[in-house]
Amino acid sequence: MSDINEFRLAGTAVPKDPIGMLDEICEHFVEHAEVQRTGNLALLKSKVGDASIRVDGRLLLIELNCPTPQMLQMSRTMLAEHLFYFAGEDPLELSWAEQASLASLPNIHEATVVSTEVVTPHMQRVKFACADVTPFVGGDMHVRLLVPPKGREPVWPGIRQDGRVAWPEGEDELLVRVYTIRFVDVEKRELWVDFLQHPIAGIKTPGADFARDARPGDRVALVGPGGGSLPDASDMLFIGDESALPAIARIAAEMPEGTAMQAIIEVLDAGEEQPLPSAGNLTVRWLHRNAYPEGARNVLAAEATKAIAALDEESFVWAACEKDDIRTIRALLKSRGHDRKNMYVAWYWERDAS
Numbered sequence: 001m002s003d004i005n006e007f008r009l010a011g012t013a014v015p016k017d018p019i020g021m022l023d024e025i026c027e028h029f030v031e032h033a034e035v036q037r038t039g040n041l042a043l044l045k046s047k048v049g050d051a052s053i054r055v056d057g058r059l060l061l062i063e064l065n066c067p068t069p070q071m072l073q074m075s076r077t078m079l080a081e082h083l084f085y086f087a088g089e090d091p092l093e094l095s096w097a098e099q100a101s102l103a104s105l106p107n108i109h110e111a112t113v114v115s116t117e118v119v120t121p122h123m124q125r126v127k128f129a130c131a132d133v134t135p136f137v138g139g140d141m142h143v144r145l146l147v148p149p150k151g152r153e154p155v156w157p158g159i160r161q162d163g164r165v166a167w168p169e170g171e172d173e174l175l176v177r178v179y180t181i182r183f184v185d186v187e188k189r190e191l192w193v194d195f196l197q198h199p200i201a202g203i204k205t206p207g208a209d210f211a212r213d214a215r216p217g218d219r220v221a222l223v224g225p226g227g228g229s230l231p232d233a234s235d236m237l238f239i240g241d242e243s244a245l246p247a248i249a250r251i252a253a254e255m256p257e258g259t260a261m262q263a264i265i266e267v268l269d270a271g272e273e274q275p276l277p278s279a280g281n282l283t284v285r286w287l288h289r290n291a292y293p294e295g296a297r298n299v300l301a302a303e304a305t306k307a308i309a310a311l312d313e314e315s316f317v318w319a320a321c322e323k324d325d326i327r328t329i330r331a332l333l334k335s336r337g338h339d340r341k342n343m344y345v346a347w348y349w350e351r352d353a354s
């Protein structure tokens with residue numbers, strides 16, 4: 001544990017299978033933190049702080065150790081949400097030495113729609129005004145967008161005593177979707193989000209519809225930012241589809257001079273291509289889904305496979321797209337023994353999710 005993490009909190013969980021739960025924690029968090037496992041003890045170290053989790057008989061003894069009180073609250077909520085997710089239908093008790101405040105999430109930011117614009121025929125930009133945009137500058141770039149029901153005064157989530165998020169229910173239920181902050185306009189105090197318009201006949205697409213119908217003055221909240229900060233790399237390969245395009249555009253724009261970048265990006269057709277300005281050297285190969293043979297699947301993953309095979313071990317691989325393609329890419333990187341520190345591999349949506 002590092003000495004600068006001054007804010008501490010102890011917790012106790014009683015899961016059905018403590019060892020199984022510790023295994024799940026380690027397996028999952030290895031994607032997001034440095035994980036050290038020694039027998040019944042797991043140490044997780046990340047930017048938001050450290051967690052020590054130890055099996056003691058039927059109990060999981062937890063100690064959180066964070067640099068700020070906000071990060072402590074966030075770590076507690078993140079861990080609590082995951083523990084209950086891993087428990088599934090099994091019973092789980094979770095308590096903390098200090099009760100969680102029931103008021104509000106520490107990293108929630110209210111925002112208001114300022115304007116919308118069409119970026120390409122299937123990409124709609126929404127600009128939000130936010131009183132304090134500084135948390136969104138640099139660092140992490142993804143948010144959970146919370147949209148209240150149309151015409152109702154928003155009720156934002158609080159925190160339950162066990163640390164989980166207390167979501168408003170019934171008529172106050174929120175739409176929750178994950179997006180990328182495409183650009184932070186510090187002077188105007190605005191945040192831009194680009195929403196892919198992917199309407200599918202007969203299936204609701206509430207996130208995309210929100211962007212299509214957004215009007216100046218509409219109120220939302222953004223929880224975050226989190227996950228997916230700027231890679232520390234001088235040589236990178238991006239692999240993504242339209243859902244990842246805002247993130248790729250932002251990373252490319254923020255990478256310093258001298259960074260060598262190549263990108264394979266799948267979009268519907270040439271009309272969906274976007275300029276990707278960068279101080280580094282970026283070469284983009286656009287794949288057009290409309291030009292694929294009938295029934296073709298996993299074309300992006302196949303192209304990614306070829307590109308990864310030709311990569312240097314030290315190159316950073318940044319990949320985000322549909323779940324099946326990500327599984328293929330992740331397995332390939334694992335079989336190649338690609339260093340975890342040199343990759344960001346995340347699925348951004350799931351085919352036939354409904």
Ligand SMILES: Cc1cc2nc3c(=O)[nH]c(=O)nc-3n(C[C@H](O)[C@H](O)[C@H](O)COP(=O)(O)OP(=O)(O)OC[C@H]3O[C@@H](n4cnc5c(N)ncnc54)[C@H](O)[C@@H]3O)c2cc1C
Binds near residue numbers: 195204244351352
């Ligand atoms: C970290 C992260 C960052 C993201 N950033 C962005 C971003 O900046 N911009 C952006 O547009 N998306 C982004 N996404 C993806 C976005 O969260 C999903 O696409 C989300 O499912 C859209 O919600 P929806 O309500 O429109 O559709 P849903 O209600 O989730 O799904 C409805 C139907 O649409 C299908 N579907 C969902 N997404 C897609 C898609 N991308 N292409 C084709 N079909 C789809 C589903 O399979 C389902 O059948 C991000 C996701 C993650 C995890």
